[in-house]
Amino acid sequence: MAAATPSNPPPLLADPPPGSGTRARIRHAAARLFARRGYAGTGLKQVATDASAPFGSIYHFFPGGKDALAEDMIRTTGPQFMALVLGLLEERDDPVDAVVHAFDSAARDLVASGYADGCPVATMALDVVDTNETLRGAAADVFAEWIDGGTAWFSRHVSPDRARDLASAMVMLVEGAFLLGRTSRDPEPLRAAGRSMATLLAAAR
């Protein structure tokens, strides 16, 4: 029996529940567009259209405009994504099984989204790293939290210093696998990443 309920949560960027307020719909549409098309590639007109909201409402709820919307998106979806991954890791008792299961689950979600949704932060981070210091810092904070959270999880199974390298490797493999998987429209990179991560964990125990 698994260690926790297979929660099977809704995708991070799925449609918002019916009856959501205007602000929630704007946040949601912005998060999806930013994640899929990047910062410069996303237009606020499109955000308003996708959110079924009037254009002016964006500035009513987010007076800081595009930058405020983007920072809110990075700082919101970042922790959500980590929670999703940690939840997947809890669905198996054995840590090696858990890692493989998490990557396999991510592979299925990637295919289910039509290869549209990978990491909600990576595209934004690369887009702004050279042009927007505030947003670069927000993305850096998110990645640091992921590595800290991963280090805590791996510390349950290996020594703390090894746990940190494992957490770094996990984040890097996830990011690289989403990049290759989305670009090649192929779930195999995520499965290969899971196998490599399993090898690294086994070697560290």
Next chain:
Amino acid sequence: MAAATPSNPPPLLADPPPGSGTRARIRHAAARLFARRGYAGTGLKQVATDASAPFGSIYHFFPGGKDALAEDMIRTTGPQFMALVLGLLEERDDPVDAVVHAFDSAARDLVASGYADGCPVATMALDVVDTNETLRGAAADVFAEWIDGGTAWFSRHVSPDRARDLASAMVMLVEGAFLLGRTSRDPEPLRAAGRSMATLLAAAR
């Protein structure tokens, strides 16, 4: 003594040699801007300015406009980047040493560029994967060539099936490490990726 000369090649996106033709300067400026700011974030006006070329010359040399320039950049810098990495791997006789050396060298280059230059293809790939099928395909071709090239190199030291997973892991770790390193302005992710890659290679022998 090392297996090959430590060539210490110029950075992939350094300034073009003096006396280069207009076409070469345009290609070079475009490659650097696309790699650093992405597809939507790069303006052709800026390309012309950086290349010290008249705006119209872009369309004289690249009649296909922005898309042609971008595809040329992906298909040109992709193989150059692989050649650079394979060259680094030849600078050490022991394969584990070679892998660690390549990542350490990449870490130094990243710092030297002010955290501006990582993978020349990744930012473009994520930018266009959902909006431009031609450029997505070009990036997918490049990544596939990298994995094939890496598989050939690792096949000198491990069995072919293991070599492929190692090559995939290497590409994914490089991409993830550049993402984290550029975003956090820290060379440590690249060094950590090198350690993990060394562990994976050692476990496969």
Next chain:
DNA sequence: GTCTATAGGGCGATAGAC
């Protein structure tokens, strides 16, 4: 063939009607 001027459209942001 090199280079300039401009067309045509989309952008982020804002003012102000209701």
Next chain:
DNA sequence: GTCTATCGCCCTATAGAC
């Protein structure tokens, strides 16, 4: 507070002078 019209700017692409 919700929504629309519009401003000024920058974009890609092209036409045409030289």
